[in-house]
Amino acid sequence: MLQQTTVAAVIPYFETFTRRWPDVAALATADEGEVMAAWAGLGYYARARNLIACAKTVAKSGGVFPDTEDALRALPGLGAYTAAAIAAIAFGRRAVVVDANVERVVARLFAIDEPLPKGKGAIREATDRLTPDSGAGDFAQAMMDLGSGICTSRNPRCLLCPLAQHCIGRASGKAELYPVKAAKKPRPERSGTAFWIERDGAVWLVRRSSKGMLGGMMALPDDGWTARVDGGGQPPIAGQWELAGRVEHVFTHFSLTLSLAIQKEVALGSLDPEQGQWWPLERLDEAGMPTLFAKAARLALARDES
Ligand code: SF4
Incomplete structure (x- = not known):
């Protein structure tokens, strides 16, 4: 639900949804029309269809989620970020978790100037080098919090940042320019x-x-x-x-x-x-x-x- 959507917009939907379909088994047997109707207004409706498909897949394999990044990635609707985040945070696996916040911190830390989306490869490699073998889930959450609370898109609070001494973007005085984004195409x-x-x-x-x-x-x-x-x-x-x-x-x-x-x-x-x-x-x-x-x-x- 939180993909491309703010927490404030999600909360009432999340509450209704989890009341009506409190677990995977309930969602797997839900009427699809009712699920789509409960999602109405939240947008990005492929998420709801994927959620149903994912619940059905998990229910078929005994109602238990897989615990490896590769197996999670194979579930409907789970992309690289979600699979890595669940593997690391829920199952304690070493996985490289890169969301938009981590992307911003790492691009600034190493002053990666290859424009997105191409630059994602270099950012992921750099994040991989930083990710510890144990505690990857804590590391991922710390990086996400750093990105959302300190290394913000505008006016990063470098004076409070624990990475300040190592940050090439900060040293250059141009931290806000990272991550570099390719020019947007006009919307048709x-x-x-x-x-x-x-x-x-x-x-x-x-x-x-x-x-x-x-x-x-x-x-x-x-x-x-x-x-x-x-x-x-x-x-x-x-x-x-x-x-x-x-x-x-x-x-x-x-x-x-x-x-x-x-x-x-x-x-x-x-x-x-x-x-x-x-x-x-x-x-x-x-x-x-x-x-x-x-x-x-x-x-x-x-x-x-x-
Ligand atoms: S020093 Fe500044 S730019 Fe660098 S990671 Fe910290 S907040 Fe971001």
Whole structure:
């Protein structure tokens, strides 16, 4: 949950989640739609799908997590950092743990000037050289704390730093320049349309395909926009569509302008029940739509009120 997300945003989700699915066995047998709905609003939905897949894998092997870095890395959703951190902190293994905080401390300590992401290799090698054979978990946590509390992105507090005497970045007087980052590419802009189809106090919702953006989430039907292409503008049914407005949403790799087209009192039977369901408007907040579609829904509902 904490990947790319602040602690403050995570806490209410974490509490709800662990109350509803208190252990691996519970999560492995959970209804996937309910899990996705409980995640709605937190973003980066691949994390929820990976969490379910990971729980199923662990449950199949007796409900016990593997205790080596390689075996942990093989679990769905666990990258190099998470696998190393669990191996070192939970299982006392020697593992090289590099998160963004450690990356910053080590890049400054050795004045590694190869820009990220290429420079990650040199930073990892340097961290490997520093990591002790025993107590690697304590070492990792100390480095993370140093990065978050002392060696901060801006205004590092070098006078308080236990590594100050050894720090080449500090000696150069340019510590803040590390880690060097490659120039950012401009974020692509995409456009698409979502369709609000209403009848008898209910709106037509679909479950998005489990593969791709916002996979497995409940949503308004749309025209097939992706991170790479604009939507084709094709509505799910013919009829008189009215443009209700637009919502802007920023994803990690692109930004999206989503137009909202509305059609009301459509004929019963004009939509295939295999493709979606009528969802009562008064319970719309229980559908667990991701933020993008929740914003579009608010736009449609605000229009009714005005
Ligand atoms: S001396 Fe300053 S720049 Fe170097 S690791 Fe410590 S806080 Fe960071």
